[in-house]
Amino acid sequence: MKKLAAYIVPLALAAASCAKQPQATQTSTPPATSAPASTFSTPRTFDANLAFGPGKTVELQRPESNKVTFKLMFKNGSMSDPAGKEGLTFTTAQLLTESGSQTMTLAQIKDKLYPMAAQYSVNVDKEVTTFTFSVHQDFLEEFYQMMRGILLTPAFAEEDFKRVISNQQNYVDQVIRASSDEEYSKKALEDLLFRGTNYQHKPEGTSAGVKSITLEDVTNHYRTFFTRHNVMIGVAGNYSPEFLSQLKQDVAQLPETEPTIPAAGRPNQPNGVQVEIIKKSDALGSAIFTGTPMPITRTADEFAALMVANSYLGEHRKSYGKLYDKIRSTRSMNYGDYSYIEWYDNGGSSMLPNPGVPRTSNYFALWIRPVQIAEGLRKQYPELKDITVGHAHFALRLAIREVDNLVRNGMTQEEFELTRKFLRSYMKLYIQTEEKQLGFLMDSQFYGRQDYLQEMDALLEKLTVEDVNNTVKKYWQVNNMFVTIVTDDSEAEPLAEALRENTPSPMSYSNLVKEGLPAEVVAEDNTIATYDLNIKSVKVIDSQDTFK
Structure with a gap:
């Protein structure tokens, strides 16, 4: 854990500027979320x-700021798409931000925004759609009137549609398959x-x-699902x-429909380890x-314990974790290997987690960035001219074995203390x-908390290594997993x-x-090479047959 120790001092200094945050104000009636008296209280739902x-409003007052940011989060994500029209929520949200209003075209709005250095955007996830607006306070009134028109009287122009x-x-036909195999494998896993x-x-x-x-589908979806009854306001x-x-008055003018959210x-x-290989x-x-x-x-309060275990295996794009150390640092197999206990949005370009993607259906995941295929290894190294399979099988065994070791043996007290110290600074x-x-x-x-980061920090403070190891044993296992692998057609069948x-x-x-x-390392390699994966099914799928 020496690498992790080297991270803590610079992280603590960087986090110091974020340590004293203003208190948020929840102006609607909040759920009870006080920190538990013991490490883990009765399971929360x-x-x-x-x-x-x-x-429903969340406020973050910053009188010293020169900006105003406001958000509208709708309880309406892609899971609200009607059967046969998958993607409709995304289309509707995009058209709201890409079509102007009934009084201003998109081009006119963009011309106005440029000198303001103002911006707005939308993000659609499985359960929520979030619009974000940001502007210097000097331009707030003019900016807001334009944004008000976009939300309340959208143009929904045919040419923009x-x-x-x-x-x-x-994107769904070409880009997802061609632009990033890493993102492709991630989306394929969720599909499976x-x-x-x-x-x-x-x-x-x-x-x-x-x-x-x-x-017409878009206009109907807007009236049915982007309404005053399923929105949360945020302003900072x-x-x-x-x-x-x-x-608040303007949000109250959104469509009156009470949507039925599925x-x-x-x-x-x-059932065992089930693999889909996309060639x-x-x-x-x-x-x-x-x-x-x-x-x-x-x-759940137990989530804090899994945060420590996850950080120990490897935070997104951080080089101290066990997976990164074993697969990249020691064996130079790829660019990085990480662990996740919830969806990590835009992981290909984001170094830190993004808000705006809360979910009620969850999974534990490992990301093994691309490793070499046999064809490439044979071309580079004459001594490997006889291999038929590249590094994927070994890398998968290694990663799953590390999780297995953690479940079976747990973290040591020293590993726990170093990881927790890092995590508490890093979260800031x-x-x-x-x-x-x-x-x-x-x-x-969304999760029934007031301030997730503060509450998790309070739980982390009183956490013990026994809490972490017991929670890992309770929720993690390696005998039943889904695996998706995007690879070259020369590698898929072997x-x-x-x-x-x-x-x-x-x-x-x-x-x-x-x-x-x-x-x-040689001794560990020999053990990894025969580590028993509980493989129950392996399917090979042509890339053109995915996401239909």
Whole structure:
């Protein structure tokens, strides 16, 4: 854990600027969320629908700020898409931000915004859709009037609809398959994990679903699901009581419909380790994502213990974790390997977690960034000319074995103390901007909390290593998992056969690297190569047949 110790001092200094945060104000009746007297109180449950509706408002007052940020979070994500029109919520949200209002075109709005340095955006996830608006306080009145028009009297212009739907169709048909195999494997895992439920499809939809969406569908969906009854208001920065009052009055003018929000789809339970390999042409490596259902979210106090275990295995894009150390640092197999206990939005470009993606259906996952395929290794190293499978089988075994070791043996007291100290400093970096602070406070309401980060920190403070190890044993296991692998068509069938037969998978090093390996690494490699994965099914799917 020496690498982790090296992180703590600089992180503590960086986090100091974020340590003293202003208190948020919840102006609607909040759920009870006081910190428990013991490490883990009675299991907590909360209906996320209670956080939305008329008057539900989260405030973050910053009188010293020169900006105003406000958000509208609707309890209406992609799981509300009608069957056969998967992607409709995404289309509707995009068109609201990409079509102007009945009094101003999109081009006119953009011309006005440029000198203001103002911005607005929307993010659609499985259960919520969040609009974010940010402007310097000097331009608030003019900016707000334009944004008010977008939300209350959207243009929904035909030409804008054609542009938005064309881009969306291109994404679900082409971009997701071609731009990033890492993101591809991540979305493919959710498709497998939630297959047959309203959580299965990407927020952007399916190929057939997007093709079926019409402009009339969009206007109807807006009136039915973007209403005053399923919205939470958030406002931060240097705003006046008058502005907040106006914002509330205008939100009350949203459509009157009380939407029927479907229950969130529950994850499928894997029978053994179930693998889907997606083959495509010209893939340079094997991108791997694994996951298994996990029945708790931020609502549960036990989540704090899993945060420590997750950080120990490896925070997103941090180089101290066990997975990163074993797979990248020691064996130079790829660019990084990380662990997750909830959905990590935009992980390809985000170094820190994003707010605005709260979910009630959850899973534990591992991300193994692309490792080399046999074809590439054979071309680089003559001594590897006879290998038929690249590094994916070995890497998968190594990662799952590390989780198995943690479940069986737990963390030591020293590992626990170092990881917890790091995590408590690191979490403060999540909220370096007003927009992020506001976002996490709104997410907190979704989970029935007042301030998730503060409450988790209080739980972390009194946590013990026994708490962590017992919670890991309770919620994590490696015998039943889903695995998705995006790889080259030359690798797919040999890899599938190796996995089905559970054949040994010795690590393929070049001679130069092999000569310098420490004896303990060689010994561990031999153990990993025959580690028994509980493989029950392996399917190979053509890339063109995904996300239909």
